[in-house]
Amino acid sequence: DAKTTQPTSMDCAEGRAANLPCNHSTISGNEYVYWYRQIHSQGPQYIIHGLKNNETNEMASLIITEDRKSSTLILPHATLRDTAVYYCIVRVAGVNAGNMLTFGGGTRLMVKP
Amino acid sequence: NAGVTQNPKFQVLKTGQSMTLQCAQDMNHNSMYWYRQDPGMGLRLIYYSASEGTTDKGEVPNGYNVSRLNKREFSLRLESAAPSQTSVYFCASSVEGEGRYGTGELFFGEGSRLTVL
Numbered sequence: 001d002a003k004t005t006q007p008t009s010m011d012c013a014e015g016r017a018a019n020l021p022c023n024h025s026t027i028s029g030n031e032y033v034y035w036y037r038q039i040h041s042q043g044p045q046y047i048i049h050g051l052k053n054n055e056t057n058e059m060a061s062l063i064i065t066e067d068r069k070s071s072t073l074i075l076p077h078a079t080l081r082d083t084a085v086y087y088c089i090v091r092v093a094g095v096n097a098g099n100m101l102t103f104g105g106g107t108r109l110m111v112k113p
Numbered sequence: 114n115a116g117v118t119q120n121p122k123f124q125v126l127k128t129g130q131s132m133t134l135q136c137a138q139d140m141n142h143n144s145m146y147w148y149r150q151d152p153g154m155g156l157r158l159i160y161y162s163a164s165e166g167t168t169d170k171g172e173v174p175n176g177y178n179v180s181r182l183n184k185r186e187f188s189l190r191l192e193s194a195a196p197s198q199t200s201v202y203f204c205a206s207s208v209e210g211e212g213r214y215g216t217g218e219l220f221f222g223e224g225s226r227l228t229v230l
Contacts, residue, residue, distance in 0.1 A: 036219075043117070043203050043221025044156065087155065101219065103148075103155035 004088045009108040012082075018075040020107050022088030025069040031092050033064060034101070035073045037084040044087065044103070047073065078111045085109070115139055117222035119204050125228045126194045134189040134225050136204030144207045145187035146171075146219065147179060149200040156203060162187055194229045201226050 005023040012018040024033065035047040048055055048062045050071075055062045061074040075082055087106040120135045138145065143164050148156040148171075158171030162181040176198060178190045187206075191198060205219040 041201075041224070043205070043223055044219070045221070046218040049218075101158070103157075105155055 004090060004104060006086075006088050006104070006107045008105065009110065011110050011112055012075075012078045014080060014111055014113050015077055018078040018082065018109060018111070020073040020075075020086050020088075020109065021070065022073070023070045024088070024090050027068050027090050028092070031090045033062065033068075033071050034089040034091060035060070035062065036087045036089065036103070037082075038087070038106070039081075039084040047086075078109075080111050080113065083109060083111045117204055117206055117220050119202075119222035119225050121225060122223070123226050125230065126191075127230050128195060130194050130229075131190065131192050132194065132227075133191075134202055134204070134227075135186070136188065136222060137186045138204075138206040138220070139185065140206060140220065141184070142206035142208055142220070143184075145181065146205040146207075147177075147187070147189045148203045148205065149173065149198075150203060150224075151200050159189065159202075191227075194227075196229045199227060199229045 032049050032051050034049040036044040037047055038044045048057055048060050050062045050064055052064055052068055064071045085106040085108050087103050089101055091101055117138045126132055146161040147159040149159055150156045157173050159173055159177050160168055160171055160179040162168045165181055165184045168179050168181055180188045202225045204222045207219045
């Protein structure tokens with residue numbers, strides 16, 4: 001699986017959009033981009049995933065660049081409850097999810113009042 | 114619908130003791146996983162089970178054994194605990210496991226915090 005690079009930490013003001021970047025310059029054509037988050041001491045939570053088109057769900061939006069070498073997770077109106085570590089992961093689709101999910105260090109997002 | 118349930122939530126062991134971490138899911142998922150997370154680190158896969166009756170090693174399997182008891186339950190056993198196994202252990206499950214395309218969404222339990230003295 002391709003390796004990802006994320007900033008170690010970010011701050012965001014409550015109510016503003018949080019934009020979390022991820023670089024995955026060695027991503028292969030059949031690898032998807034996944035985002036998970038981990039709120040303090042809890043199990044990780046799936047947020048969103050995509051291949052090459054931008055995706056949106058009730059939690060967030062995922063913007064993937066045309067060359068697929070980077071992506072941005074957008075939380076449109078961050079709240080204090082969004083304070084968490086956010087993991088960007090790339091993996092091949094169609095195989096067991098867990099055996100190919102490599103959780104790196106992630107980005108620690110701090111949402112401030 | 115409880116999702117993924119882990120027991121115990123907390124455990125303190127002495128070096129050399131054995132114990133089993135229990136995990137059960139009620140979502141009828143095929144695949145189940147055990148991860149460990151050390152302080153300030155990401156998760157590392159210990160073992161996984163693609164389907165009932167099968168288990169495979171992950172990134173850090175040494176010192177652990179697993180049993181996929183049935184479709185619902187996947188246990189992790191430490192035969193002789195060592196201080197290096199002090200960690201938070203997470204169980205997870207997913208729909209995939211038969212080579213079908215899936216969402217890649219893993220559902221995690223709340224974790225089991227293990228301290229080995």
